[in-house]
Amino acid sequence: MSVEHASIRIIDGYARGDTDLAADEVWALEAHLEMCRVCRDRLSASVAAQAPAVAALVGTVWSDLEPQLVGTAPVPRRRRWSARLSKWMTPVMVPWLAMVVGVTLLALLLDLADTGSGEVSLVLLFSPVLPVLGVAASWSRGLDPAYELTASAPRAGLYLVLRRTASVLAVVVPALLLGGWVTGVTAAQWLLPCLAFTSTTLALGGVVGVTRAAAWLVAGWAVVIVAPTLAAGRTTFALATDGLPVWGLILALGIGVVIARRGAYSVLGAHR
Amino acid sequence: MMPAVSAADIAPTPYAWEIRATGLKVRVGRNHMAVDGLDLSLGTGVHGLLGPNGAGKSTLIRALATVLRPAEGNLELLGESAGGRGEHRALRRRIGYLPQEFGYYKRFTVREFVEYMAWLKEVPKADIPAAVQHAVERVGLADRADKRMKTLSGGMVRRVGIAQAIVNDPSILLLDEPTAGLDPAQRLRFRELLQELGKDTCVVVSTHLVEDVAAACTDVVLFAEGRLVFQGTPEDLAGAGDPEHVGDSPLERGYAALLLGPGRGRGAW
């Protein structure tokens, strides 16, 4: 912005309402006044000094308005935390995230009580699918009433999806850290599967809808891994330490697909 | 006081039409073309998109809102191509959209919801409170701004929908059945607002109510089975009907004549 200000001569003339100011000068001055606080302050000082009649008139208007202004409630600026949080998660996601935390705590309690699951850690067994539950509700045509409005906004798309995914992970990861710390499962064992499932949900979600992708993945995990593991009572091969490179590969693939198909998150999904 | 004029305000628009479609086709589901070869040019003003239910009005509006991608043909909005794989962020900042099924978060207050939408529309942070207040005032909800959405009547919810659509001061405003749920007095107020908005905005209002069009629109676009049947002024539409056509008003008779007229004898109802 220009640092050149209006001269005192022009401002004083403008305050007095002089007729010798050229029209283009007046226009330029008014345009500048709209943008420049310094010159507005100088103008108000100038009005007081040069045009006492105007100052008196403004004073009268103010004193007339004051009783009414007292009666008008100011715009409340205190925003509720839920409204501020909406930039990170929709209200729809909140009960789902509560469920994720609930499942984690339940798994932890069962692990501590050591009821019949043998040497298998339930916290570890559930860890890959926990974020999926939260992500399912984050970008859902069926669950989110404002889905269509959101999808039509400029901020829609990969950026918003990742923002919401980050907030899901911000809930899931601390819950799992706590569970892992209590039961002695290291973060290395669950973090990669957890992230790999998250990225796969988003990648698959770009094609069939995030909620449907999440349902498929959770069901698949339950049938292929959870059920046999609980039946056998041993930690599954899928969550053994030497499986980690495979999880890393899945994570990388998922991220690749999400980035390649980023446009899919800013249009209406074909499926509910 | 004269307003400050910025370079953007006096720059000539680089396009002749706000909305320009040529041979536009939009697919719904696997093989149904809901918009089937549409040629349409719309400029500033209020355009009433009229047609029977299932004519593809909502699909067309969704394509104009860039949430559905054209299957074929060209769609230019504000001089920018709206096809392809891009996210159209800059373009979307200048579009306002009210979907037919306006979904919202019940626990939010009116102000919180419109603020949230302003944030989603990337309105600069410093401008949001004023823009929200202005939008809420324009739809006559200033006294309810801090009430929860779940306490509002259907008509008021609709007005919140209109407020969120205009909060980013759009150049293209797309309203899908905005008068559904409004009582007659609200409808009158809404038509006034439309006329006001139409002075410097390209407003597209889809409706199945012929009287909405008569009262507020500068231009009627009659749409049936995915194609343009008629485009002209409300007077032209009224002139198309004869006394023997069905309808209570000249406009309704014109509407019936054009939909059921020669070549469209199958009956679009």
Ligand SMILES: [Zn+2]
């Ligand atoms: Zn200055």
